[in-house]
Amino acid sequence: MRSTRQQLSLLTPFLGAVFLLSACANDPVTTPGGEPIVYQGRLQQGGRIQRPLILEKEGTIQIELQDLEPVLVQLPPQGETLSLTMGVGIGMLNQEACQITFGASLAVGDNLTILVQDPQACLLFFDDGSLPEDAIVEYTVTVDDVKS
Numbered sequence: 001m002r003s004t005r006q007q008l009s010l011l012t013p014f015l016g017a018v019f020l021l022s023a024c025a026n027d028p029v030t031t032p033g034g035e036p037i038v039y040q041g042r043l044q045q046g047g048r049i050q051r052p053l054i055l056e057k058e059g060t061i062q063i064e065l066q067d068l069e070p071v072l073v074q075l076p077p078q079g080e081t082l083s084l085t086m087g088v089g090i091g092m093l094n095q096e097a098c099q100i101t102f103g104a105s106l107a108v109g110d111n112l113t114i115l116v117q118d119p120q121a122c123l124l125f126f127d128d129g130s131l132p133e134d135a136i137v138e139y140t141v142t143v144d145d146v147k148s
Contacts, residue, residue, distance in 0.1 A: 036144040039123065042071065043086060043139060045131040048124060050098035053090070053143065055119040060146040063088055063123070064111035067140040074132050083107075086139060087128035090114055090121055098122035105130070113146060 041049055055061070068084050089103025090112075104112055105128040125139060 036142045039125070039139075039141045039143070041125065041139060043125060043127060043131070043137050045133060045135045046127050048126040051123045051125070052093070053116075053121045053123050055116060055121070058115075058117050058119050060113060060115050062111050062113050062144050062146050063090070064142050064144075065106040065108055065139065066142055067138070068108050069138050070135065071138055072134065072136040074134065082132075083130070084137060085128055085130045086137065087124075087126040088112065088141060089124040089126070090116065091124060092118060093120070093122050098124045100124055 037053070039051055043049060065086065065088065068086060070082070070084065073082065085105045085107045087103055088106050089098070089100035091098050091100040091102070093099075102112075102114060103124065103126075104110075106112070123141075123143070125141065131137065
């Protein structure tokens with residue numbers, strides 16, 4: 001019996017290289033002179049991915065979900081649409097676990113503006129409960145200083 005799952009291959013050789021570079025989830029990231037930080041990865045149903053966020057100083061940042069694409073998703077019944085969101089949170093590292101102090105569900109194009117009072121924080125990307133069973137999605141999130 002065939003599965004109703006559809007696998008959508010969205011990777012190009014370039015994106016494959018980017019995912020290899022971003023695979024080291026414990027490598028700290030330092031903002032280079034106000035340049036945006038880009039996080040890319042894969043998230044599965046029920047998944048959580050934490051990444052360190054080391055800023056040059058405390059201040060206000062903007063986190064934006066730039067892209068969220070299905071890689072492996074069971075398609076909804078005909079006539080229904082697939083609406084994807086994911087959770088994004090910011091917090092503090094507590095014995096190597098990211099303890100969220102603020103988080104939200106984001107769709108593509110949504111953003112959070114957050115005052116970060118400790119320049120050594122962490123980001124958590126997680127399934128907010130909206131990913132279908134056995135789903136895998138690829139995301140791109142940017143973090144940037146809020147320019148006054």
